[in-house]
Amino acid sequence: MRHTSTIETSSKRSGSRSSRLSLLLALSASALLSLAGPAYAAPASDPLPADIPGYQAALDAVKSTDVRNAVCRFLSTPLPAGAGEPVQTIPETTEPCQGLPAFTIKDPVALNEIAPAFVAGTAQPLPTEAVKLTQLVSSLSTTVNGRNATVMLAPTQGGGWHLAAIRDGNSDVMYASKATLGTLVFTEPQIRGWYQLRLTTVEPLNDQARQGLDGQASVSLSDYQKLVQARYADKLPGSQYDTQGYSSGYSLPSKTDDTTSPTPLLAGGSGAALALAAGAAVIIRRRRRASTG
Template sequence: MVLAATAALGGLTPATAHAATAAGFPAPFTAADTAQARTAASTPASLRTLSRFFARDGAIAQSAARPHLVGPSVTVYFLAPGFVAGQRGAPVAAPQFVASKAVSTDGQVASVWTARTAKGWKVVNIATGGDETDYVSKAHGLGTVFREPQIDAWYVVRDGRVLPLDPDARHAVGNSGVTLAAYQRLVHAKYGDKLPGSSYDRAGEGGGYGGSAAPPRVSAAPAATAGAAVTAGAATAVAALLGTWFGIRRMRRSRRVG
């Protein structure tokens, strides 16, 4: 089984307020914010971390990886707890971080997650694959793409419907998708009693939500940390610190990365 390792990330500030778009979604990060996030993802220190990441398990020599960013950096939306709770007017998803795709000379692909912290935009996670940018691209700018991290499902909201972009999403909502109201009922039934502050959460029952855990992706902390932790999914640490965690398994064992 592929494990997902991520550091306990400190110093993140709450997501800044975003103006609502015409479709009812919080706006994506501004062009200026996205540019700052991309700059943080492409610093010499970040590229050295990417080289170590690509060289894990001896896949390639660290000195030969020569990572670089490709394609646009994008705002990544996650399913919003307020929507799950049924709060009036709550958007289905909210922006969490900026993702940039990185590639190595041997063709490996990674997603670099950059978030606003108390010290500015910082790389907070690196995950295998390019899901974050790939699924935004698949929507061709028509609608807002978001992730349901509990099952690693990707959707696009278009014309009042939640449409699937990957097999996990199709399993959840069918090939034709569902209305926003139907999707709200679906996620409320699955996660409504497992939100932060619920008796389920207070009891420490962080794992499970009435379904299978999302297939994990290899993920690494951006710095050489002493206590990177293995989680059930690459999104766990970032989602927790940005205030959107619910119903995802807690960290269960650790390994050193970097």
């Protein structure tokens, strides 16, 4: 009897330790998320959020004449009708916004993606390890001739932000803006999936993400790591998949999201004439994949 009692007491203590450990992990994740959330994904409701590095430079960029003119040139140029269309050069004009309805470019918000180390399985399934801030995105205050656009900023080496691309539509901003204090919003760009991370629970925000979770309403961050590790661990930069030119071609068998173009269409730069080159580059890579697959 004494032996049995000892076993029962040991079992209770073990269960108590397990419960305390689970609670500790949950509280730790909550603390990490509350710290990481604003830094990585919170909408820029504060004019100068200190948790987005160099945010003043991002504000200066989206309010600059150069970026505004680039947006006007983009909106004045018809989108390519399909893969067979030639790359279009945006005409240089002294007043690119002339004749267009008035608009402003909203303050940028953070765009997060799954981190390579998380995909590779070398990072822990924690909010601060799972995602990384890759870009800032801004949308327009109103549609212009029936079109909207997303201004995409990339970090500048040495600090600050610069125009990286302009994309037709505004779904990136729409999803990125769903972040709240205590949650992270991030994208799995390979399938155009958008997710919300609550503590250590991943929830889908669009159809692509629901398919990425095999139809589940939510999964643990640990289980999500297993899913993306299975999908992409052998397709990371430097892998054979990457070096053979397939890195833009991976997708799940799913319906496409027609709310926005899947590729940035206008590459940002300091030159006067900007071309719709990014879309053409991906079309070429997809053709290459089709010809070799």
